[in-house]
Amino acid sequence: MRDGTIVVAGASLAALRGAEALRANGFAGRLILVGDEPHLPYDRPPLSKHVLTGEIAPDATTLPGVGTVEAEWRLGVAARGLDRAGRALVLADGARIPFDRLLIATGARARPWPKPGEARLAGVHTLRSRDDAASLATTLATVRKRVLILGAGFIGCEVASSILALGLPVTVVDPAQSPLAQALGGVVGGFMAGRMEVAGVDLRLGTQVTHLEGDGAVRGARLDDGATIEADCVVVALGAVRNTDWLAGSGLQADEGGLSCDSACRALDEAGRPVPDIFAAGDVARVPYWLDGGRPVALEHWGNAVAQAAHAARAMLDGPEAAGAYAELPAFWSSQFGLNIKSLGLTEGADAVAIVQGSPRAGRFLAVYGRAGRTIAAVSVDAGRWLPAYEGPIRDGAPFPPITGGADQPDPDPVPPGLPAREAA
Template structure:
């Protein structure tokens, strides 16, 4: 290959560029990004950046020396609008084309929006520009903030807003936040963190719409209630950025469909990060975005799936001063066993972790399938490593 184009100046895009150079590709390297910014770290946006503990110049993922070493052509502030039928040309929205021998798709995902999000005071939080706008809004004095969605972004943003002194209500359509990820028993832990942290949590309530003319004034719930709001933050998940690939030969279904090695139906095209559905799964986690590129690049350069992704899912979240860590593959029906710490039962904080946090194992058929920690980082790391070793044994066919 003489030219490889990375579409997406994201975390996974940068890691793919690094892997290309590390694995011996010395040809032309083009990196296309729809944002004007060089790759930056997104997790701090909902935490330290919003609260003012960190500034955006601390989030750069590559310094000037590394950027120079990559020897890449950066086409920033430019959106890809198409991939030709043979996957050999990337079409850009400014009319330019990039002829290429290989493509790494790393276009990530975009925040889902609600009707009425054109009102002043309504925000999503996905990009640096999103975070800038929201931080400016939150520094204008006390606000009534409604966060729609109790997932990780919603919970972290709500926690930051509480820390800034705002009155915060979190609206979650499910009976508990994070049930798909944690299961009902331990999702109650996250619900209790909201209440203990000072946010009001409204569960089992759908959103009927937003109220206001020029600026938002409230959130109408499906049960007829209206929550007054000066600021609304919509955190209802993300949609993979695959629209630009419509009409290409690639298979698209909630992401770019790939085999276990991140390869698409075109051998010269791979996908990584939030946009990639690898082996039937799409993971919007930092670890997936950093681990997939090594395998994807190796397979791209080889021209076939010589390697597969075997990383264990892992994510973390900081909420109301608590560090939540999770690793593994939980499924409905798994039993939960708390091995360290415990829960405070009863009252409005039912399900809250006791002082010192907790460590819980998910189990199925005598095997540990996942592990959850609240403020128990060292025991969690030990349990995670054991889980990884067990998974390798299973993958190798050992008992």
């Protein structure tokens, strides 16, 4: 079906690439993209890096291809409801947009500080949108004391790296025993902790902020160990919440962890049945992960948004059978503290990790993760040239560790990865 009306709820990376894929695959009907922000689709990775350091202006992050896709844009108005029976998207201004098929790409938002009064203090920021980055950059120009970052995940660590580049003192607080523990575990995270401290980060691990202090503007924070930190800027980096609130009452299987989909990216109803005219892609989509028994996974990866949007577009036009099951290998990258970190696969659930190339002492290495004797993921730190060799073993579930005996390899010695326990499905 290549005519009719397709509406895309969302106007970011997945939405744009989905629209492009629809047109490239012959969709000739009406195409409407709806976004809650007033901006055309833009690139998010620079927001925590080059935008904060002033190397790139916030309005210079617009994604290429925006001006060439044949579509109607409804920007600055959010989706507020879904009338499945009437096949219409309901907007915050009361407007209704009828559709024949719907692609949901509403993404995610930053998880706020849980105490609203403290979250409203001047100088308290989250970082997800272009406007967030512009606002934080403005505050950083006025910092006189210290920047406090709540959370040592990828966003928290990237922001810390950027703030140090500006010459500002920064403290990072996280209840885990290492930075990046949720994604990479304590072995690789322990290496990153050392790199961050050498760079000048005041790293407070195994503790957390109980409340923020200030009267109108933030002045600091109190930790659960009784310590206090003076800071006139706080960045809340506590993860993301998928934008599914607007789907309440729609009968779709959605919560703050994402919108559940089948392997063709079709949305599932509350009974677990695929809905034939509604699809999802990007951060909001919770899709079966083919390398882990079909466990539903929602990913916040740039490459996943692009590949999943293209897959959903094909399924919308040619049908789920023709598109087949979504089987992209998760991959992401991060640049921080002078290091380039890349990953293939998903580390979640790993019970062992081995350094198979280089060494943390040398500052460049590749770690491979295993579960139940099979290879499931690989992470490189300033060693990206070694990473492609592990794509095949990860896809095939090769014995762990999969590649040994190379001339430049250490003798792999698998150890527990220090990852948090996986939640029950």
